Amino acid sequence: MSADYDHLQQAAKDHLWMHFTRHASYAQADVPIIVRGEGAYIYDAQGKRYLDGLAGLFVSQLGHGRTELAEAAAEQAKQLAFHPLWSYAHPPAIQLAEKIAGYAPGDLNRVFFTSGGGEAVETAWKLAKNYFKVTGKPMKHKVISRTIAYHGTTQGALSITGLPLLKQQFEPLVPSTFRVPNTNIYRAPLHGDDPETFGRWAADQIAVAIENEGPDTVAAVFLEPVQNAGGCFPPPPGYFQRVREICDEYDVLLVSDEVICAFGRLGHMFGSERYGYQPDMITCAKGITSGYAPLGAMIASDRLMEPFAGAAHHDHQEHIPPGARAEHGSDAMFAHGYTFGGHPVSTAVALKNLEIFEEEKVLEHVRSTEGAFRATLERLLDLPIVGDVRGDGYFYGIELVKDKATRETFSDEECERILFGFVSKQLFAEGLYCRADDRGDPVIQLSPPLICDQQHFDEMEQILRIVLDKAHSML
Template sequence: MSSPSFLQGNSLAARDAKSQIHPYTNLSVHEKEGPLIIESGKGIHVFDEDGKEYIEGLAGLWCTSFGFGEEELINAAIKQMRKLPYYHAFASKSTEPSIRLAEKLLEIAPADFSKVFFVNSGSEANDTVIKLVWYYNNALGRPKKKKIISRQKAYHGVTVAAASLTGLPPLHNDFDLPIQNILHTSCPHYYRFGKDGESEEEFASRMADDLENLILKEGPDTVAAFIAEPVMGAGGVIIPPVTYFEKIQKILKKYDILMIADEVICGFGRTGQMWGSQTYGIKPDILSCAKALSSAYLPIAAVMVSEDIFRGMVKQSEKHGAFAHGYTYSGHPVPAAVAMRTMELMEERNIIAHVQDMSPHFLKRFNALADHPLVGEVRACGLIGAVELVADKKTKRSFDPKFKAGHKAYIAMQEAGVISRAVAGDNMALCPPLIITEAEIDEMFDRFTKGLDVAADMAKKEDWFTG
């Protein structure tokens, strides 16, 4: 971070603090301390303006699956920029890259989807999903069947509707959210919410019962859809309990409720399969994806829908004269070309097999942290995981928020040369580029552990354990 007097000069840090608003940032602290400026990247590493090297342990924001400086993706962008730098998809216009990418997504999809709609981000994808669910039920003559159930601690984006789906209070506080017709059911985090003596499968049954009770309370004729991440990312990397999605989907089918899979983080190999839906037996009617779709090299996201839903959209477009939804950059040919090359590279380099090969060592290094004095739970799948920091291992008591344990651990890890992230409080997440090697996994965890050790020393000196 910059020095306290950084604003006195004309450095990049000073210019940043004077000109930009940063997302998910304490704006008051940022004014005083300024940013960490990342200047370049190569492979799993990034370098700041002073030349210091970091392992990017969160793949940016859960997204840069091929790491930094992948020439194949850079060249795909350059080639398409020279051929056709932009065109839109309005009024029956199209481009070859968007057509090829849509075909590819339908080919590799985890369910029998009919069509693809392109947007620019995961938030826009989930905003679109909400509109499509409402549009579809209007087409079926079900004007009351509009409520969408998400989960506490879920993360589905930050736009008005997508942030309403998100089940994290900071995204609602003083933004006047959530909007109407968005509900939240229980968070399926067994470590935090399982009862004494309750097995993981019994807990999953209780979570399913909670969902069914909410549906019955609201009225099944008013509930249109249920949305879930296969693994809950920003909510703390929460792995679903055994039999959870099997039981949830039985209830959805019972009450004619759509299953929406938010694959924004889990899609494209993160869990060890192409889709998190495949890892956890989810059969979605709608799927949203983004992030690793283009290895985050350019903004692009997509929504895939079943044939039934598409037929409803066709009916409404006939009624109104057009499907009146879309974005200037929907199906932009340059991001689409980069995304298509990303999908090709996944096959050419057998990335899924590589993730499966690396996953056991990744999990071994995560599990080794279970005995660390700050760690209450370790949870991981594929190449995504987190440790939850606690003040008391036996009682699972969390640290008092005033100590900012997660944030201090994050800073300590950054100083040790690994960029992680504190999510949903004191959960320290890792989600490295999928190209990471076993030796790089070891180096990443060595630095991560060094940061944890520094945080543990701070905890003793500052008496974080007082409760």
């Protein structure tokens, strides 16, 4: 090994605090150092190639090594490297906001840029609370989300997150968040044999939660189109249509958290489009730049912007009670922002990214190949350790079980020994970068770049088969 590699290893162990990392695991092992990417593959410091089965972290939609995106960043940095959006604007942010509004469903025409997904979720919750305060419903501040759902790590987003073990060491968090059942039909407590009835039941639990808390206190419901944590739970038929009805009935805002699901992951620009529902806000990030620069956004309906838009824009002020108009007038301000939100370089990269989406028909490619991806992964159902294969688009979870007939899951010890001690490490050793996760039941998640095709699907399936077959013998 070279001296440079040895130095990098030691420096990583001495100085780099990696995210969500058990640092003790590298006491006697090397830190994986990724140095290069090309297409659907990444390469480590020793030259070994891995199939990027997770698109980095649900991010690298167009794959690695896209020089056009790097050049777009360089050109913008030469012209205007930085200026905030605090009372000023710059062309790439304006143009990108217009572009995104054109893609977004319905009247979601207002785009608030952030640095990433957690900030987008924070923004959506703050807007929900602020909107109801300035429109005469100041008690509406609570948020409902689903069990085992991940919405971010900042204090507010973590409060909305439904993963107790992720939250305990940071409590007390922001109060006023409440959980309802998710759409994991594989482990449905009721109606597991009837997706439509199960979906209606799961949606109705949101109405129960709103009633329990008091409709005049609930501001928003945060839901992912396909729930990530727990292993890719798609919505049952009719689920989101019923949720929309409930939100309308109780005047609660429906926030579609699409940090993962937007920008082609499900074959559409937005996941809400795939499942045919109209949210009041969308939160997004990750694939907006294919990872070539950090950027996120909260996209809001015109209605939510009205109290903050000024008199010239209040063409539809019937939404705002007269008292609220008089009190706040045209001076109401959404007092919120981020230094790097809508960064010129990031927004320029996002514009180029979306241009390539259109030129290369990326959404059409995902929709035309998603059936083959599903069918390839479903071959693994012949393995006794594979209980369920679920997802949509290019976003799948493979749930591992101890007993296929009874759906018995792993014990904590088995998760530690098999999922993390063997499967996760061995998949990487065999050349597949993906995710082993036990937030909920043990799963392997796959979310490859949107440029992948059958050769990549086959490669994933072959490596998974080798490793999972060995893992079963360890039970």
